[in-house]
Amino acid sequence: MSDRHLDSDDAFAERLARVLGAPERFGDDFERSLVAAIQADRPIRWKLRPRARVGTPAWWRTPATLRLSPLAGLALAASLAMVATLGAMRVARLASGIRPPAATVAAAAVHDTVTLVRFVFVGQAKTVSVVGDFNQWGAEPTPLVATSNGAWTASVPLASGRHEYAFIVDGTRWVPDPLAPVSSDDFDTKSSIVTVGL
Amino acid sequence: MHVTDRTDADLVMSAARGDVNAFAELSRRYRDGYSRFAVRMVGDRDDAEDVLQSAFIRAYRALDRCRDPARFGAWLYQIVANECRTFVVRRARRDRRLVHDELRLHETPAASAADGSDTLEDVQYALDQLDVDQREAFLMKHVEQLSYEEMAEITGDGISALKMRVKRACARLRELLEEVHDV
Numbered sequence: 001m002s003d004r005h006l007d008s009d010d011a012f013a014e015r016l017a018r019v020l021g022a023p024e025r026f027g028d029d030f031e032r033s034l035v036a037a038i039q040a041d042r043p044i045r046w047k048l049r050p051r052a053r054v055g056t057p058a059w060w061r062t063p064a065t066l067r068l069s070p071l072a073g074l075a076l077a078a079s080l081a082m083v084a085t086l087g088a089m090r091v092a093r094l095a096s097g098i099r100p101p102a103a104t105v106a107a108a109a110v111h112d113t114v115t116l117v118r119f120v121f122v123g124q125a126k127t128v129s130v131v132g133d134f135n136q137w138g139a140e141p142t143p144l145v146a147t148s149n150g151a152w153t154a155s156v157p158l159a160s161g162r163h164e165y166a167f168i169v170d171g172t173r174w175v176p177d178p179l180a181p182v183s184s185d186d187f188d189t190k191s192s193i194v195t196v197g198l
Numbered sequence: 199m200h201v202t203d204r205t206d207a208d209l210v211m212s213a214a215r216g217d218v219n220a221f222a223e224l225s226r227r228y229r230d231g232y233s234r235f236a237v238r239m240v241g242d243r244d245d246a247e248d249v250l251q252s253a254f255i256r257a258y259r260a261l262d263r264c265r266d267p268a269r270f271g272a273w274l275y276q277i278v279a280n281e282c283r284t285f286v287v288r289r290a291r292r293d294r295r296l297v298h299d300e301l302r303l304h305e306t307p308a309a310s311a312a313d314g315s316d317t318l319e320d321v322q323y324a325l326d327q328l329d330v331d332q333r334e335a336f337l338m339k340h341v342e343q344l345s346y347e348e349m350a351e352i353t354g355d356g357i358s359a360l361k362m363r364v365k366r367a368c369a370r371l372r373e374l375l376e377e378v379h380d381v
Contacts, residue, residue, distance in 0.1 A: 009368045013340040016371065019321045020341045024237040025230050026247050031222040037255055038218055044252045046245070046285060137291045185288055 114157045115196045119144065121152040121177075125169045128152040132165030132191075141168060160197030166190075210267035213258065221258050228271055229254075232278045238337050239282040241326045245289075246282075253281035276352050279334060286330045316375060324374040328367055335363035336371070 119130045121144055129141035134156060144152035144167075164183055167175045176182055177192035184190055201209075201223045212220035229250065236246040236253075257264075257277045264273050325333055334353070338344045339360075346357045353360065 009365065012372055013336070013364075013368055016316065016321050016375075017340045017343075019316050019318050020238055020325070020337070021234070022318065023230070024234040024243065024246070026233055026250070030229055030247070030251070031225050034225055034251055034254055035218050035222050037251065038221070038258050044255055046248050046252065046288075185291075 113160050113197070115160070116155050117158045117194060117196060118153060118155045119165070119167075121167050121169075121175075122150065123169070123175075125152065127170055129168045130154055130156065130165055131168055133163055134158055134165070158194070158196045162193060162195050164191040164193055166192060205268070206270045207267035210261060210264055210270050214261040214264075218258075221254075221261075224270065224274075225254055228274055231271075232275065235337055235342055236278060236282055238322065238325060238341060239279075239330075239333060240285060241322055245285065249281050249285045250278065253278045256281065272348075272351065279338075279352055283330050283334060286333075320375065320378055321371075324371050324378075327374055328370055332363045332367035332370065335360050336367035339364045 119142075121128045121130075128144040130144060131137050131141050135142055142154050142156055144154040146152055165177070167177065169175050174189070176190045180192035180194060182190050183193050201219065204212075204220075204223070206224065206227070209220040209224050213224065232250060233246065236250045237243055240246040240249055254274075257274050260277070264270060266273070325336070328336070335349065338349045338352070339346070344352070346360055349355075349360050350357050
């Protein structure tokens, strides 16, 4: 163990501040771009850049795998059983005829202020999960289960209010629900909206 | 009078009437001072430049709400800090959707300094692991060297909450950086 442990908070912070205190300056183009943006009166949008971290120490790296808890799977199975009838009707409707990638949600059962909402995705996929504000945007993605009709479904208990969500297809592809209202964040990423119990 | 000789208050009043060049001069006065804070908060130079630009544009559009033009710098700092926080939170949301981030699998490992001292990459990456409140408080206190009173004015949070955040940030940073030096 090093003598770093002996540093007081202030001494430790001062040591880091020496490293972090290096100046950062942007070029004179900054004002040119600023004036152009102001004069164009465009909505403010941030660019979507990949977060390549060249130089990230190896010890920081974390495995980038999809984790699904067995308990979540059991809960999901139980939820699906609760809404089987309505779900089957909707899946049958969506699965008939031409099937472009499509998805929708249906409120199935209300328990106090929580509503069981069924998410349905129809399209070619090896795996599908749903992410949204209700599962911290994929901290624990909710997997959809393939049905015999070629649709993917999952039921999620949601509190009353407005929720945003999207599907993740094959682990990487972000697909907003084509049948739901769309919201767009400052990165211009499209998500879908479901309103529950209002 | 040359634009560089004008006071902040005078420039703010001109800019509020639509004089973009007056606002460009205000930007030149404060841009460098806030660049480091934005880069350290956001953890990426290009993103930080975008965030600073968007903060300055928001400030221009809200100039009629700058109650004390003589203290334009402090008012602008609030907008910059808020923009950095919003960016960090929304980027985290966006990043979480990339459940299989191939870029991470192709990172180039960088060795830490041979003498065990902290490199900017190590410290910045440790900083990125803190929650946004702690990161902001640590940077304001120890890198930008603001007083707790100034921090409270900028963030709108109480002094004791800010002190707690700084203390927790130090503890977490110490923990994270000890890992790298013990590896």
